[in-house]
Amino acid sequence: MNPVQQLVVWLNDPLNWTNPGGVLDRLGEHVSMSAAAVLLGCLVAWPLGLWLGHTGRGGGVVVLVSNLTLSVPTLALLTILPLTFLGFGRPAVVVALAVFAVPPLLANAYTGVRQVDPQTREAARGMGMTGAQVLRQVELPLAVPYLAAGFRTAAVQVVATAALATFVNGGGLGEIIRFGFGLSIAVGGGQILAGGLLVAGLAVSVELLFAYVERLVTPRPLRRSRRGAGRRAADAITGS
Amino acid sequence: MSFRLSYRADPGNPWFSWQYVRDNSDTVLAALRDHTTLTVRAVLIAALIAVPLAVVAYWFRPLTGPILALTGVLYTVPSLALFAFIAPYLGIGVATVLSVVVLYALLVIVRNTVAGLNQVPAEVREAAEGMGYGRWGRLLRVELPLALPGILTGLRLATVSTVALVTVGVVIGRGGLGQVIFAGFQNNLYKAQIMTGTLLCVLLALVLDLVLAGVGRLLTPWLRGRVG
Numbered sequence: 182m183n184p185v186q187q188l189v190v191w192l193n194d195p196l197n198w199t200n201p202g203g204v205l206d207r208l209g210e211h212v213s214m215s216a217a218a219v220l221l222g223c224l225v226a227w228p229l230g231l232w233l234g235h236t237g238r239g240g241g242v243v244v245l246v247s248n249l250t251l252s253v254p255t256l257a258l259l260t261i262l263p264l265t266f267l268g269f270g271r272p273a274v275v276v277a278l279a280v281f282a283v284p285p286l287l288a289n290a291y292t293g294v295r296q297v298d299p300q301t302r303e304a305a306r307g308m309g310m311t312g313a314q315v316l317r318q319v320e321l322p323l324a325v326p327y328l329a330a331g332f333r334t335a336a337v338q339v340v341a342t343a344a345l346a347t348f349v350n351g352g353g354l355g356e357i358i359r360f361g362f363g364l365s366i367a368v369g370g371g372q373i374l375a376g377g378l379l380v381a382g383l384a385v386s387v388e389l390l391f392a393y394v395e396r397l398v399t400p401r402p403l404r405r406s407r408r409g410a411g412r413r414a415a416d417a418i419t420g421s
Numbered sequence: 422m423s424f425r426l427s428y429r430a431d432p433g434n435p436w437f438s439w440q441y442v443r444d445n446s447d448t449v450l451a452a453l454r455d456h457t458t459l460t461v462r463a464v465l466i467a468a469l470i471a472v473p474l475a476v477v478a479y480w481f482r483p484l485t486g487p488i489l490a491l492t493g494v495l496y497t498v499p500s501l502a503l504f505a506f507i508a509p510y511l512g513i514g515v516a517t518v519l520s521v522v523v524l525y526a527l528l529v530i531v532r533n534t535v536a537g538l539n540q541v542p543a544e545v546r547e548a549a550e551g552m553g554y555g556r557w558g559r560l561l562r563v564e565l566p567l568a569l570p571g572i573l574t575g576l577r578l579a580t581v582s583t584v585a586l587v588t589v590g591v592v593i594g595r596g597g598l599g600q601v602i603f604a605g606f607q608n609n610l611y612k613a614q615i616m617t618g619t620l621l622c623v624l625l626a627l628v629l630d631l632v633l634a635g636v637g638r639l640l641t642p643w644l645r646g647r648v649g
Contacts, residue, residue, distance in 0.1 A: 184509035251578070252626040254585040256599050257619035260606040264615070341499030345589065348603060358505045362513075362592055370509040377505025381498045388497055 187371025188378070197375075202356070204379065210352035211383065215339045217275045222282030222335055227328065230290025234324070235316045243291050247284035255281065255342050259349050274343075274351035281342050282335040289331025293324030326399040333391035340387050344380045354380045437620075438613035445614075449601060453621055456597025459590075460583050460629065463519055467526035467579060472572065474527070475534035476560065485535065492528040500525065500589045508593055518590040525586055526579040533578070537571020538564055570644065573637040577630050584626040598622050 182190070191197055198204045233239035258277045267273040297320050305319040347355030357376030361369035396404065442449065474492075478485040498506075503521045511517045541564050549563040565572075588599030596603065598618045605614030638645065 248581075252581045252585060252623055254588040254599065254602070254619065254622050256588040256591065256596075257602055257615070257622060260602055260615050261619060264610055264612050269610070337497060341497075341502075344499045344501040347501075348591065349606065355501050358501055359592060361505070362508070366509055366513065373505045373509055377502040380505070381502040384497060384499050384502070 182371075184366075184370035184374050188374040189371075191371035191375045197372075204354075204357065207352065207354045207356055208379070208383070211340070211343055211354045214271065214275055214278065214346065214351070214353060215336070215343045218278030218339050218343070219282050219332070219336050221275060221279040222286050222339070223332070225279070226283045226286035226331075227290050230287040231294055231316065231321065231324070234291040234294025235312070235320060237295070240291070240295075243288050247288060250281060250284050255345050256348060259345060259351070263349060269349075271351065274346045274349065278339045278342055278346070282339050285334035285338065286328075286331045289327045289334070290324065293327025293331075294320045296327070297323045326395065326403060329391070329395040329398050333388065333395055336391055337384055337388045340384050341380070354383065434610070434612050436612050437616050441611075441613040442617055449617060449621070452598050452601045452618070453625070455595075456584070456587055456599075456622070456625060457629075459515070459518060459522070459587050459595075459597055460580065460625070463522040463583050463587075464526060464576060464580050466519065467523045467530055467583075468572075468576060470523070471527050471530035471575070472534055475531045475538065476565075478531070478535050479538040479564075480556075489528075489532060489535070492531050495524045496528040500586055501592060504589065504592050513593045513595070515595060517593055518587065518595045521589075522583050522586050526583055529579045529582065530572070530575040533571045533575025534568060537568030537574075540571065541567045566641075569641050570637070573633060573640075577633045577637075580629045580633060581626045584622060584629065588622065598625070 196203065200206075230243070233242065255277075258280060259274065262273040262277045263269040265273075267276060294316075301319060301323070302315060305315045310318065343351075343353050344355035344358070346353045347359045354376060357379065358373055361372035361376055363369070364372065366373065471492075474488055478488040495503075500521060503524060504517065507520050508517050511520065545563065545567065546559065549559045554562060587597045588602065590596035591599040591603045594600070598621050601618035601621075602615050605611045605618060608614060
């Protein structure tokens, strides 16, 4: 049997889905730890990014953070954090994933506030708004599309990275792939492919879901120009 | 990958230990060499594919969208899933790791090269045309050299992320320094081993980045003295 036939056989076995440690269990683990990580990332990155954007300082910090996390291997972070006070287990994995969620969230929150038309900001000030009011009532609403874009990038990245949690026995869909490799390719080829398909499918679904959400929260007049803005925000992350 | 307990009364589990590095220098250096060659080969192959792709995207505007979209999709697929797709066909070996890493590096290089080519001023292009350069001459003598900063940015980013990505190769036992890190994790969470692997990874990324930055300075003498 070639790997694709094995894949069909594996996916058609209901026990592979419903057994303890089967696809449904792993999917639940994967989604719950990704969600926790993205929320944690938002709690840290959004206030910081909005504030840095509001004061107009710290553009260097944003770039530095994204470059640093780019060069630290995921695997290293996943294995180092359990050695700290976090201990071995789910919290360490969630924190490690949250670290990878921070750069896109931070960069987009920062860019979102910075791109607000200075005239708008000055008009708000001229109306007698305080700094906090400008941030809350003017800059934050205008930055929402960027926040959504950052959220989408972060969510996709975390879902993708969560597959690696299997190396520290953190659960998630990656387990299916790793156990497949454990069986050797000749035996587990179908399972490996199935795991890959599930992980990739989940990542793509998350991407599509949050692309839709991003569209929903973007006011209609801004939608046209958002394509360019999204690309700019993405470029801010890849550094071009 | 074994480690020798030191003969102190309490071996403990320090964050870093020269004792470990000395006792295991063979393994660690082999892993470092493995990691370096994998990274260098991957970035070279990726550049050989990505730069022509970017030129195609630059020459034929309608293809720019599809080419960027295709590399973007490859980038969205999680790395472990890419290993899962490729390993059943290429087997457990260097070829699989290389293909995964190359596919990932493509996006960054293509995008930055296209951006670099697009930054070539129209006047320059017209001047080159007026001097009688054909499409190829213009590309090789004028446009690519002027796009070099963009290409190098892409190469540097690709190199740094490749160094990190190679560690995922542990899933098929070819992770370079990832093997050191992972073995440390399995050796009862031996911190010194994990930290050694991690530090070497970050250092390798830093050194390769600096080398590329130096090469970039040598290749673009006209930018020297300018900021940025």
